[in-house]
Amino acid sequence: MNSKVLGHQGVEQMFTKALQKGHLHHAWLLYGMKGIGKDVLAEKLAAYLMCDTQSACGVCHGCQMLKAGSHPDVFRAGLIEGKRDLNIEQVRGVLAFLALSGAESGRRVVILDDAERMNGQAANALLKGLEEPTEGSMLLMVCADLERLPATIRSRCMLQQCSPLCDQDVRLVLQKLNPPVEDRYLDLAVSVAGGSPGAVACLQDRKIADAMLEWQALVADMARADVGKIDNWIRNHLKTVPHGLIVQMMTNAAYPVLQTPCLDADAFSRHESIQQALHLCARWPADVVRHSLRAGPALLACILQLRTALKA
Template sequence: MTEVYPWQQALWQQLAGRSRHAHAYLLHGPAGIGKRALAERLVARLLCQRPAGLEACGQCKSCRLLHAGSHPDHFRLEPEEADKAIRVDQVRELVDFVVRTAQLGGRKVVLLEPAEAMNPNAANALLKSLEEPSGESVLLLISHQPSRLLPTIRSRCVQQACPLPGTADSLAWLRGSLPEQADEVLAELLVLAGGSPLAALRLYGEGVREQRAQVVEGVKQLLKQQAGVSQLVEAWNGVPLALLFDWFCDWSQLILRYQLTADERGLGLADMARVVRYLAEKSAQPRVLAMQDWLLAQRQKVLAKANLNRALLLEALLVQWASLPGPG
């Protein structure tokens, strides 16, 4: 049985309690808040032959087939490789599935994640199924970044924002998942994950705290001229580009915030607070703004899986970062 997260209860009652369902739902929200678990729970409820209230019974033929991963009326569509696009021929298989008759006589249910991974041809191929519903079929699209979807896809789905849990709920859940970790560590993980508890747990498992400590130390050495650009590019080879650009974008924003407010509470996590303050005091604001614009543009390319030269990109990043302090 899929885990039930406490912050989803109200939304679950709303979705599962419907007497009639839309042809397509777009479940969206930040990564790491349990959208996939919610969708899989809804898949089971929609396919169940003898639902028990709001839940799938878990015992009927449909539930047993779903649990075994062999349900003929369930289609799951994901990238064939991590961080790759969903291709048009994959979506064509989905379209063929939707127009077929349900083999168990009930609904056909599609789960597609992440929806923004579809390349343009794939997204256009999906539109036909969204525009011309076929029989008792329900498409569940999951998106972490709905703004990257075609407007025509968004407009043909019932858009459902999934709730982001509050800090107290997130920390309580993390304590149950990582009981050996101190509250300070859990709070830091939650900040690094943008408030998403499942993402925080994943970051812990991937050793992101250790990676961040390595990057922070490297930034300090760079500013003190104790380490060179090429040396750091090589040392950070195991740190994902998306994480690096998330952190540098965040630090540039904190620098600007401190320049505008001088608020000591707005310096971010303790590991970089002194560096942020130093750069805010020593850097010309136009230079910081230009740096932030460049960071955001490159981060968008990273998130879009553009074919980038990692070494050259990081070298450009570090050269600009090292040149921040000084006259404008």
């Protein structure tokens, strides 16, 4: 069956149109926030090239081999776990592969994930390859932070922005995971996903999902929140629940207060201190790393500041 990529139909259409016209650029750069399925999209685009009927049908010999990860004309590279960056040896491997002639399809496709993690040497090597592409070769680069890629590389690629998914698509993706995110967690998941199913895929784990539901209830009315219970939750769950999501739930809870109009100076200064506290909360995950803080006490301090601001 033809597998559907959620949320990136525009990019897919551009690609297939160019393919049909025979005007396909040799290097595409798919960029956008983490967790929105850019890698899935890249696989789909590769399928159009490897498919016997150029339709990514999912059933032909080419599509089947691609799905099994065993197509001889497709090569995947990306950041190796535990490594800091993509190195020059990896890029040399990519270029050597692109220079071969296609065994099955007459084409060679490389999917290069985490492209922004290339170090300087690797990027320079890739640049040379981009300047002299071999016929029939296609480089599909996936990148979560466009600014980190040298402009010289960006300018030689067909840039395609991939947008965050709409809530409905986030929901669908989460339901299709294996195991799926259970229905009772979906509203919470969508509310903190920010359009990125990957950011909330951890809710597949019921323990994490339950802890998050508990947190949501604890911070829902922050001005009257029970600090003892919050402290307890932090002790029990801080290690398992991603810090970004903890903050997101606090922000979601405080945000409606900021929507009320400021009619006088007092209200204005209250809004200001709430915003300052939220800013502090948002910086907490990074501050913990940057200043080697103890995560729990630092979070509690943020919460107390937010609570005071909301109470005022």
